[in-house]
Amino acid sequence: MVENVKELLKLHEGIKHEVYLDNENSTMVPQEVIDAMIPYYNKKAYGNPTLTHKPGWEAFTAIMESSKKIADSIGAKNLEEINFTPGESEANNLALMGATAANATKGKKIVISEIEPINILNVTDLMKKQGYTTTKVPVNREEGLLDLEKLKEAVDKETALVSIHLVNNEIGTIQPIKEAIDIVKDRNPKALFHTDASDAYGRIPFNVQDLKVDMATLSSFKILGPRGSGALYIREGTNVERIIEGPIGTQKLWPGIENTPLIIGFTKASELAFNSFDANVARMRRMRDKLVNGILQTMTDIVYNGTKGDKRSPDNANISFRRCEGEALTIELSLKGVYVSSGSACSRRLLQPSHVLVAIGRHFSEAHGSILMKVTRYHTEEDINYVLDSIPSSVERIRGIVGSTGVD
């Protein structure tokens, strides 16, 4: 199988230009971030931060300073509210399972949106075994905005926890979290509110104290930091239990020896995102708009998935090409050096496409023909022009294979 993939890679030789737009699923890490991390492997702070020697104290200092910087970036009150985890999935597992376990008397109901990221959906599925039931609140068609009336109906005295993401990872919709929290706390002041803010962090301004969330998940890789790092913000006074056991160090809720270089990388990525926040966002928005407008203005039989304007994250573009199968399109584009992902799920016996696209009213075939692209502040006009040159011919070739088949 590895040999097969090596052969596939050979087919990519001679590509003139490469543009990576699959920043939903993994990202490149900027050199500045790597440069910040490297010394922490063997020059300084490589000790265990709980031990009584210089490299340990260096690590302790590095981690505490990182906590402070991450705390400041989201307006947290103090650095103890930041809990580093090995990533977004781990932070979400900790939030949902750790908080419900620590507040077991509060009830056995969980409320989420129907378009939560998979790493929330899969956790609530797992929690069924622990006796929790989950209500999925619908979103409106096209935009994918949370239905606040239905949220109100879903929350009652038995609700232990509500988890609604701040920005949707597939269609970029910014959810009305502030209003949602008011509704939830009004219905049940004891219910905890968690938000997976991974796709909002570094893209839209938010402050956890203004939002009044109890917990918020942050991801390192989603802001171009190294994979394997993330954090869970937990408001002071909110009880959360560990969900795995091991040696406890500076991170009371996640055992194991702290991975200082990854925490440093995450923090550096955060600094880069926030030091010129407005300029970064403006650039992402300009590149995204150029990309989307370029496609919408020149191509036919397409649908723009999600909302436009202020209610959408500045980096996100999601477009369905009718009469075009998505997985085939990702391969065709890869051979030209354009790397994207698709909402097609042509990989199982029961082929269910993206639950987000289906929730906003896309037909299955539209969801199968969807492409998700996320720009970063590193993309250039030249990159976007190259993508705009590559997409139409690729879509046309796949449509040529489809012919009259599967037109609904």
Place this chain on the structure above:
Amino acid sequence: MSRIPLPYNPKVLDLFQHPKNLGKMEDATVVAVAGNPACGDMVTFYLKITDQDVIEKASFESYGCAANIATSSIVTEMVKGLTLKSAWEDITWKKVTEEVGGLPSIKFHCGVLAVGALKRAIRVYFEKKGAAPDWVPKDHTFEEKQALEEEELAKMLSKRLKTEEEKK
């Protein structure tokens, strides 16, 4: 829900990039469709059959992934010049999968669907002709059953979606 690695082999990629016998056939004797776009996989087969029940040529169109395109294309190559009887008996999804150099297991159903469409085309041909050769079993073969199952699933999904929409 998860993502699965898809290490396609070069033959699949070659057929994906340069599919053989692609496109609608105007003078086809028989046309058959299998799959459903809701499942992300659908294939149309066109066969030109001689009076002696020999497949003179075959072509296809595919709404599907690279594996679907490659297996459909290879089936149109494999059946060329075969009698309907040997096409029915010799072309199995396993052979098709071997012929494209193997597929990730999660994509086996693509080859099954292609063979399902072929068998369906042969059945339709004899039905139209009013003939029933003894080598065409009354019951559906494995590949035909799988195609039907996939179509049923798609219908079920679409129905469920509609009910959910109405609830909204």
